Amino acid sequence: MAPPKLYTRKDSGNCYKVRLLAALLGIELEFIELDRLLNDQQHSPDFLAINPRGQIPVLVHGEKTFTDSAAILVYLAGSRSDPGTTETPSSFWSNDVAEQAAIVDWLAFASSWIQTGVALARFIVIFKGVSTLSEPALAKATTKGIKSLEILQTKLRANEWLALGRPTIADVAVFAYVALAPMGNISLDPYPAVKSWISRVRSLPGFIPID
Known part of the structure; x- marks a missing residue:
């Protein structure tokens, strides 16, 4: 499966959380940078079709879409280095x-x-x-x-x-x-x-x- 796509913006702390965890876990992500100031891409029809709330970050992995930074952190940490598998979670999460x-x-x-x-x-x-x-x-x-x-x-x-x-x-x-x-x-x-x-x-x- 292709790497998860992260819709992100460099000045967003919530997006940074996801990028940081991915770096700590060695997870490859495809970054799709949105332009907030010039084109208001977060509220474009194409992006609203992905997340009707018009907010980032958004993670898309196969048929799965997560539209909140906390949910994305759980998803990435819960599946170690291959999101979507049933492997033992990384030390950043727990099965308990x-x-x-x-x-x-x-x-x-x-x-x-x-x-x-x-x-x-x-x-x-x-x-x-x-x-x-x-x-x-x-x-x-x-x-x-x-x-x-x-x-x-x-x-x-x-x-x-x-x-x-x-x-x-x-x-x-x-x-x-x-x-x-x-x-x-x-x-x-x-x-x-x-x-x-x-x-x-x-x-x-x-x-x-x-x-």
Whole structure:
């Protein structure tokens, strides 16, 4: 079967999560870069036929289509190096239901707390600019982002990794936007355990930085 196709954009943290995991696992992907600013390809008829929500990333592998970064991470990690097989999952996932739940707990944290906190603050500062209209939204995102980092600091003071005592897709999912928090004017300096964890993720074999 041909490599999975990833519809992606280089400036997207959610797309980066998928590219990072693929690099860590040595999975070959075919990248299809979408142009958000010039042609609004995410809302073109061709792309909406793939994902009616008009969002990326999207992974297409044979007849399978996944339209959420968390689902894509589970799919790739759950099948080791050949997505779609029934092989033993990579160390970034688990066959044990309790361990899966522990990982998914952090995936939910990434899609709610992180997405509406440090990720939203970055989006407002970098892509929209701070205006009188965006100031209340930025203040709310900053408050949520700081609380998220406090939660992570508490967890990572006593644990090297977020789930199972080893790197998993939980770390990949949370890492992307947390590492970029300073782009949203949220400093990581008050959170030394978080900064140490970021360094550990960056030291993983196969790690790639966001473009």
